[in-house]
Amino acid sequence: MKISKTITLATLALTIGLSASSFAQDGSMEMKKDKKMMKKEKMMMQTKMVGGSEMYPTKNIIENAVNSKDHTTLVAAVKAARLVETLQGEGPFTVFAPTNTAFDKLPKGTVETLLKPENKEKLQGVLTYHVVAGKVSSMDFAKMIKDGKGKAELTTVNGGILTAMLKGKKVQLKDTAGNISTVTIADVNQSNGVIHVVDTVVLPGM
Template sequence: MKTRNFLAAAVLTATAFFSASAQKTVMVGGAAMYPSKNIIENAVNSKDHTTLVAAVKAAGLVETLQGKGPFTVFAPTNEAFAKLPSGTVDNLLKPENIKTLQTILTYHVVAGKWNASDISKAIKAGKGKAVLKTVSGGTLTAWMEGKDLYISDQSGNKAKVTISDVNQSNGVIHVVDTVLLPKM
């Protein structure tokens, strides 16, 4: 009887541990990012991603990023958008530029769930580089510098992943410090 009670307690403890770790939250922009919420539900709470959220809304991509996925999003911060030439963001948010905005935003999205360890494995398999196809049809190149993960775009810009593996119910977000731009 004692053995059965001990085993039952051990199973309950292990279940509680794994349930808690499966629900691990990551802080981004001063807000907890819950793995049980989708990309949009989490992103709207990040103070570091207000420009990205405004752009996603202006581009009409909210419903898409709330969808089943899975998606891997390389999410530029407000500071990343601020690095763009003056007036660029305001211009992109105009209704007449919706197609360009959609192309730029979907260039930050890769189909499937690519955690940092998956990207790292692809980099090793690619002898130092991994090419990821974006939802917009372009490519991003991933590589490592020491322990840091970087992503470069087709225009030669490079972004450092500053926070990786922010798991969502419909994918994963990697926070980046630069806006990635496709060849236009």
């Protein structure tokens, strides 16, 4: 009887110990998840500076973009393509926003040609190639790229494919022609999505 009781008590102690260990591990995992969520929520509420202006997470993509001095060409293009109403919509959208300097890298006359009324559909194609449905943060991209062993394919609103990669801690995008664009300002949160500022215009196969 004494041996039996000793074994029973030892088994009980082992069970309690294992349960406590499991509980501690579960608690640790939950804390990590909570910290990640808190970090993401804090990031979503940050007001960032783009083109000399504050980008408020309570305003939509268009309301913020029109205030950036670095994105006057993009805003003019969005208006010419008649995409203002779309990008003011509920979304959410992930927009890769080329700066004025990014547009200046295009061959001379390209922007002027695209802004002509008869080229509206072509312009829409270029702009929607910079938009992905849903809200994708830089953390999300990093995970997608890691899961894809260094690359992640993104289907744009245009229907074309962009390949996302990492260079150091920065996300890079490669279009179908092999042009590379780097995200220079990430996670500019909007009420209807997120903007990632890029230094090069990516082009769909046209």
